[in-house]
Amino acid sequence: xxxxxxxxxxxxxxxxxxxxxxxxxxxxxxxxxxxxxxxxxxxxxxxxxxxxxxxxxxxxxxxxxxxxxxxxxxxxxxxxxxxxxxxxxxxxxxxxxxxxxxxxxxxxxxxxxxxxxxxxxxxxxxxxxxxxxxxxxxxxxxxxxxxxxxxxxxxxxxxxxxxxxxxxxxxxxxxxxxxxxxxxxxxxxxxxxxxxxxx
Numbered sequence: 180x181x182x183x184x185x186x187x188x189x190x191x192x193x194x195x196x197x198x199x200x201x202x203x204x205x206x207x208x209x210x211x212x213x214x215x216x217x218x219x220x221x222x223x224x225x226x227x228x229x230x231x232x233x234x235x236x237x238x239x240x241x242x243x244x245x246x247x248x249x250x251x252x253x254x255x256x257x258x259x260x261x262x263x264x265x266x267x268x269x270x271x272x273x274x275x276x277x278x279x280x281x282x283x284x285x286x287x288x289x290x291x292x293x294x295x296x297x298x299x300x301x302x303x304x305x306x307x308x309x310x311x312x313x314x315x316x317x318x319x320x321x322x323x324x325x326x327x328x329x330x331x332x333x334x335x336x337x338x339x340x341x342x343x344x345x346x347x348x349x350x351x352x353x354x355x356x357x358x359x360x361x362x363x364x365x366x367x368x369x370x371x372x373x374x375x376x377x378x
Contacts, residue, residue, distance in 0.1 A: 185316050185353050185355045186316075186319060186355075187228065187352070188326045188353075189319065189321070190347065191238070191240040191349070192218035192244045192349040193349065194214055200272045204263055204266075215243075218349055222247075224372075224373050225318065228318075230250065230315070230316050230317065232253075232318075233318045233319075235260065236325075237256050237261060241260070241321060257319075261321075261325065262324060263324045267293065268291070286339050287339045303332040311361070326352065327345075333364050334364050335364070346370055351372075352371070353369075
């Protein structure tokens with residue numbers, strides 16, 4: 180196995196749906212003007228890193244963020260980086276979902292007509308297994324809920340615990356290893372933003 184230094188998890192920039200709190204899985208939504216600005220700012224956070232591989236979700240919001248961050252030329256599309264499939268809850272805001280299911284939480288309940296927590300966990304584990312085979316720094320451009328699952332699974336937590344990893348739009352998290360030991364997975368940094376804006 181190659182020595183994996185760090186995986187940089189990058190959430191896409193702001194969209195009109197992320198701004199309004201609508202669950203955005205398969206729907207193609209473009210970045211807002213602020214989202215494009217913040218995506219360009221990611222080059223500040225990522226510019227000093229030499230990446231061996233770059234991967235992006237197939238969704239346009241992730242691919243555009245990757246391009247604006249200056250890494251589009253080397254990006255490979257990976258379907259496993261797509262956002263949680265929200266099924267019947269696609270496009271709905273949490274208050275609207277809670278009218279149907281008052282105690283619903285995506286990380287513990289999943290989505291009717293979409294993905295279960297187990298399915299998303301398996302997808303994250305499959306991706307992590309592939310990434311562990313590469314050396315050097317890796318950037319992955321993905322989405323809020325799936326990015327949180329990826330972090331939780333990296334350190335061996337169940338998907339339900341991913342709810343504790345808040346992830347802003349256009350933010351970066353770094354997954355690494357304690358003392359470069361491949362058996363000691365850690366989260367080195369989380370939810371870093373180039374701008375001071377919260378989103």
